[in-house]
Amino acid sequence: xxxxxxxxxxxxxxxxxxxxxxxxxGDRLILTGRNAQKLEEIxxxxxxxxxxxxxxVFDVRDREKATRLMDELPAEWQAVDVLINNxxxxxxxxxxxxxxxxEWETMIDTNIKGLLTMTRLVVPGMVKRNRGHxxxxxxxxxxxxxxxxxxxxxxxxxxxxxxxxxxIDVADTAIRVTNLKPGLVETNFSNVRFRxxxxxxxxxxxxxxxxxxxxxxxxxxxxxxxxxxxxxxEVLILATHQAxxxxxxxx
Numbered sequence: 001x002x003x004x005x006x007x008x009x010x011x012x013x014x015x016x017x018x019x020x021x022x023x024x025x026g027d028r029l030i031l032t033g034r035n036a037q038k039l040e041e042i043x044x045x046x047x048x049x050x051x052x053x054x055x056x057v058f059d060v061r062d063r064e065k066a067t068r069l070m071d072e073l074p075a076e077w078q079a080v081d082v083l084i085n086n087x088x089x090x091x092x093x094x095x096x097x098x099x100x101x102x103e104w105e106t107m108i109d110t111n112i113k114g115l116l117t118m119t120r121l122v123v124p125g126m127v128k129r130n131r132g133h134x135x136x137x138x139x140x141x142x143x144x145x146x147x148x149x150x151x152x153x154x155x156x157x158x159x160x161x162x163x164x165x166x167x168i169d170v171a172d173t174a175i176r177v178t179n180l181k182p183g184l185v186e187t188n189f190s191n192v193r194f195r196x197x198x199x200x201x202x203x204x205x206x207x208x209x210x211x212x213x214x215x216x217x218x219x220x221x222x223x224x225x226x227x228x229x230x231x232x233x234e235v236l237i238l239a240t241h242q243a244x245x246x247x248x249x250x251x
Protein backbone atom coordinates (compact mmCIF):
# COMPACT_ATOMS: atom_id res chain seq x y z
CA UNK A 1 0.00 0.00 0.00
CA UNK A 2 1.40 3.39 -0.97
CA UNK A 3 2.06 5.90 1.79
CA UNK A 4 1.87 9.67 2.09
CA UNK A 5 5.45 10.75 2.82
CA UNK A 6 6.26 14.31 3.94
CA UNK A 7 9.88 15.35 3.46
CA UNK A 8 11.28 18.65 4.72
CA UNK A 9 14.28 20.22 3.01
CA UNK A 10 13.45 18.29 -0.16
CA UNK A 11 15.19 20.49 -2.73
CA UNK A 12 18.72 19.09 -2.39
CA UNK A 13 20.96 16.51 -0.79
CA UNK A 14 19.46 13.80 1.36
CA UNK A 15 15.98 15.31 1.13
CA UNK A 16 15.97 15.23 -2.68
CA UNK A 17 17.34 11.68 -2.68
CA UNK A 18 14.57 10.65 -0.29
CA UNK A 19 11.98 12.22 -2.60
CA UNK A 20 13.25 10.24 -5.57
CA UNK A 21 13.63 6.96 -3.66
CA UNK A 22 10.19 7.11 -2.06
CA UNK A 23 8.74 8.03 -5.47
CA UNK A 24 10.36 4.87 -6.89
CA UNK A 25 8.71 3.01 -4.03
CA GLY A 26 5.30 4.14 -5.30
CA ASP A 27 4.50 6.56 -2.48
CA ARG A 28 2.72 9.92 -2.62
CA LEU A 29 4.86 12.88 -1.63
CA ILE A 30 4.48 16.17 0.21
CA LEU A 31 7.73 18.06 -0.38
CA THR A 32 8.69 21.19 1.54
CA GLY A 33 11.50 23.66 1.09
CA ARG A 34 12.35 27.33 0.81
CA ASN A 35 13.06 27.42 -2.94
CA ALA A 36 9.79 27.50 -4.89
CA GLN A 37 11.48 27.08 -8.28
CA LYS A 38 13.45 23.99 -7.25
CA LEU A 39 10.38 22.45 -5.63
CA GLU A 40 8.41 22.96 -8.84
CA GLU A 41 11.20 21.41 -10.93
CA ILE A 42 11.26 18.36 -8.67
CA UNK A 43 7.46 18.13 -8.73
CA UNK A 44 7.48 18.12 -12.53
CA UNK A 45 10.28 15.52 -12.64
CA UNK A 46 8.50 13.12 -10.32
CA UNK A 47 5.01 13.76 -11.67
CA UNK A 48 6.26 12.87 -15.17
CA UNK A 49 7.18 9.46 -13.75
CA UNK A 50 3.73 8.92 -12.29
CA UNK A 51 4.21 10.10 -8.69
CA UNK A 52 1.57 12.22 -6.99
CA UNK A 53 3.32 15.26 -5.48
CA UNK A 54 2.26 18.30 -3.48
CA UNK A 55 4.81 21.03 -2.73
CA UNK A 56 4.72 23.45 0.20
CA VAL A 57 7.04 26.46 0.14
CA PHE A 58 8.12 27.45 3.64
CA ASP A 59 11.09 27.60 5.96
CA VAL A 60 10.71 25.21 8.92
CA ARG A 61 11.79 28.13 11.13
CA ASP A 62 8.55 29.90 10.19
CA ARG A 63 6.11 28.17 12.52
CA GLU A 64 3.14 30.34 11.54
CA LYS A 65 3.49 29.67 7.80
CA ALA A 66 4.23 25.98 8.33
CA THR A 67 1.09 25.65 10.43
CA ARG A 68 -1.07 27.49 7.91
CA LEU A 69 0.11 25.49 4.91
CA MET A 70 -0.24 22.17 6.74
CA ASP A 71 -3.78 23.12 7.79
CA GLU A 72 -4.59 23.97 4.17
CA LEU A 73 -3.60 20.55 2.82
CA PRO A 74 -6.47 18.86 0.93
CA ALA A 75 -8.36 16.36 3.06
CA GLU A 76 -7.01 13.43 1.07
CA TRP A 77 -3.45 14.51 1.92
CA GLN A 78 -3.92 15.12 5.64
CA ALA A 79 -3.13 11.58 6.85
CA VAL A 80 0.66 11.67 6.65
CA ASP A 81 2.11 8.17 7.04
CA VAL A 82 5.82 9.03 7.10
CA LEU A 83 7.37 12.30 8.29
CA ILE A 84 11.01 12.78 7.34
CA ASN A 85 12.49 15.64 9.33
CA ASN A 86 15.43 16.29 7.05
CA UNK A 87 15.75 20.09 6.91
CA UNK A 88 18.97 21.11 8.63
CA UNK A 89 22.34 22.74 8.17
CA UNK A 90 25.74 23.53 9.63
CA UNK A 91 27.36 26.94 9.48
CA UNK A 92 31.05 27.50 10.11
CA UNK A 93 33.79 25.62 11.93
CA UNK A 94 35.01 28.36 14.23
CA UNK A 95 35.87 27.70 17.89
CA UNK A 96 32.88 28.17 20.16
CA UNK A 97 34.35 31.36 21.64
CA UNK A 98 34.56 32.89 18.15
CA UNK A 99 31.26 31.69 16.73
CA UNK A 100 28.67 33.85 15.00
CA UNK A 101 25.58 34.29 17.17
CA UNK A 102 23.28 34.70 14.17
CA GLU A 103 24.58 31.48 12.61
CA TRP A 104 24.08 29.66 15.91
CA GLU A 105 20.50 30.88 16.00
CA THR A 106 19.90 29.70 12.43
CA MET A 107 21.22 26.21 13.23
CA ILE A 108 19.22 25.91 16.45
CA ASP A 109 16.03 27.26 14.89
CA THR A 110 16.31 24.92 11.89
CA ASN A 111 17.83 21.74 13.28
CA ILE A 112 15.94 21.68 16.58
CA LYS A 113 12.97 24.02 16.61
CA GLY A 114 12.02 23.33 12.98
CA LEU A 115 12.03 19.60 13.67
CA LEU A 116 9.86 20.18 16.74
CA THR A 117 7.42 22.31 14.76
CA MET A 118 6.88 19.62 12.13
CA THR A 119 6.65 16.91 14.77
CA ARG A 120 3.99 18.87 16.64
CA LEU A 121 2.02 19.50 13.44
CA VAL A 122 2.06 15.93 12.10
CA VAL A 123 2.35 13.44 14.94
CA PRO A 124 -0.98 14.15 16.71
CA GLY A 125 -2.76 12.86 13.59
CA MET A 126 -0.60 9.75 13.62
CA VAL A 127 -1.48 9.13 17.27
CA LYS A 128 -5.18 9.55 16.47
CA ARG A 129 -4.94 7.05 13.59
CA ASN A 130 -2.59 4.78 15.56
CA ARG A 131 -0.16 4.51 12.67
CA GLY A 132 2.78 6.40 11.27
CA HIS A 133 6.52 6.71 11.17
CA UNK A 134 8.82 9.61 12.02
CA UNK A 135 12.31 9.53 10.52
CA UNK A 136 14.62 12.22 11.87
CA UNK A 137 17.86 12.90 10.04
CA UNK A 138 20.43 13.29 12.77
CA UNK A 139 24.19 12.90 12.39
CA UNK A 140 27.27 11.14 13.66
CA UNK A 141 27.98 14.63 15.01
CA UNK A 142 25.27 14.02 17.60
CA UNK A 143 27.29 11.22 19.20
CA UNK A 144 30.39 13.24 20.09
CA UNK A 145 31.68 16.75 19.45
CA UNK A 146 34.53 17.37 17.03
CA UNK A 147 36.79 20.38 16.55
CA UNK A 148 34.75 23.35 15.38
CA UNK A 149 31.49 21.41 15.52
CA UNK A 150 30.28 22.79 18.87
CA UNK A 151 26.77 24.17 18.20
CA UNK A 152 26.08 21.95 15.19
CA UNK A 153 27.06 18.87 17.20
CA UNK A 154 24.86 20.08 20.06
CA UNK A 155 21.91 20.48 17.69
CA UNK A 156 22.30 16.92 16.40
CA UNK A 157 22.69 15.60 19.95
CA UNK A 158 19.35 17.29 20.58
CA UNK A 159 17.89 15.47 17.56
CA UNK A 160 18.96 12.17 19.11
CA UNK A 161 17.42 13.08 22.49
CA UNK A 162 14.20 14.32 20.88
CA UNK A 163 13.94 11.19 18.73
CA UNK A 164 14.47 8.92 21.72
CA UNK A 165 11.99 10.94 23.76
CA UNK A 166 9.33 10.76 21.06
CA UNK A 167 9.83 7.01 20.74
CA ILE A 168 9.14 6.70 24.45
CA ASP A 169 6.09 8.97 24.21
CA VAL A 170 4.47 6.87 21.47
CA ALA A 171 5.52 3.45 22.74
CA ASP A 172 1.89 2.59 23.53
CA THR A 173 0.93 3.15 19.87
CA ALA A 174 1.85 1.48 16.58
CA ILE A 175 3.94 4.52 15.57
CA ARG A 176 7.63 3.96 14.83
CA VAL A 177 10.44 6.48 15.33
CA THR A 178 13.84 6.35 13.63
CA ASN A 179 17.04 8.39 13.94
CA LEU A 180 19.32 8.24 10.89
CA LYS A 181 22.87 9.33 11.70
CA PRO A 182 24.94 9.89 8.54
CA GLY A 183 28.64 10.51 8.55
CA LEU A 184 30.47 12.12 5.65
CA VAL A 185 27.93 12.64 2.84
CA GLU A 186 28.84 14.57 -0.30
CA THR A 187 25.98 17.01 -0.83
CA ASN A 188 25.57 20.79 -0.78
CA PHE A 189 25.95 20.56 3.02
CA SER A 190 29.62 21.57 3.06
CA ASN A 191 29.13 24.40 0.57
CA VAL A 192 26.60 25.86 3.00
CA ARG A 193 28.84 25.22 6.01
CA PHE A 194 31.74 27.04 4.35
CA ARG A 195 29.49 29.85 3.13
CA UNK A 196 29.90 29.09 -0.56
CA UNK A 197 33.64 28.32 -0.53
CA UNK A 198 33.49 25.39 -2.96
CA UNK A 199 37.22 24.68 -2.90
CA UNK A 200 37.23 24.35 0.88
CA UNK A 201 34.12 22.17 0.73
CA UNK A 202 35.70 19.93 -1.92
CA UNK A 203 38.77 19.30 0.24
CA UNK A 204 36.56 17.73 2.91
CA UNK A 205 35.99 14.76 0.60
CA UNK A 206 39.56 14.42 -0.70
CA UNK A 207 41.10 10.98 -0.26
CA UNK A 208 37.91 9.18 0.77
CA UNK A 209 34.82 7.94 -1.02
CA UNK A 210 32.03 9.65 0.91
CA UNK A 211 28.44 8.57 1.20
CA UNK A 212 25.82 9.95 -1.17
CA UNK A 213 22.33 11.21 -0.47
CA UNK A 214 21.03 8.05 -2.14
CA UNK A 215 22.85 5.90 0.42
CA UNK A 216 20.95 7.57 3.23
CA UNK A 217 17.65 7.54 1.34
CA UNK A 218 18.00 3.78 0.81
CA UNK A 219 18.13 3.31 4.59
CA UNK A 220 15.12 5.58 5.08
CA UNK A 221 13.05 3.59 2.57
CA UNK A 222 14.10 0.34 4.20
CA UNK A 223 13.14 1.56 7.67
CA UNK A 224 9.77 2.84 6.46
CA UNK A 225 8.96 -0.47 4.79
CA UNK A 226 10.16 -2.87 7.47
CA UNK A 227 7.49 -5.25 8.83
CA UNK A 228 5.07 -3.52 11.20
CA UNK A 229 6.52 -5.23 14.27
CA UNK A 230 10.06 -4.02 13.39
CA UNK A 231 11.18 -0.57 14.54
CA UNK A 232 14.53 0.57 13.18
CA UNK A 233 15.27 2.86 16.10
CA GLU A 234 18.67 4.21 15.09
CA VAL A 235 21.13 3.72 12.25
CA LEU A 236 24.69 5.08 12.09
CA ILE A 237 25.80 5.22 8.44
CA LEU A 238 29.47 5.89 7.74
CA ALA A 239 31.77 5.77 4.75
CA THR A 240 34.05 2.73 4.85
CA HIS A 241 37.14 4.71 5.94
CA GLN A 242 35.32 6.84 8.50
CA ALA A 243 35.26 5.48 12.05
CA UNK A 244 33.59 8.38 13.87
CA UNK A 245 32.81 12.05 13.47
CA UNK A 246 36.48 12.91 13.90
CA UNK A 247 38.35 9.81 12.62
CA UNK A 248 38.61 9.74 8.82
CA UNK A 249 41.38 7.87 7.00
CA UNK A 250 42.23 9.49 3.68
CA UNK A 251 44.16 7.58 1.00
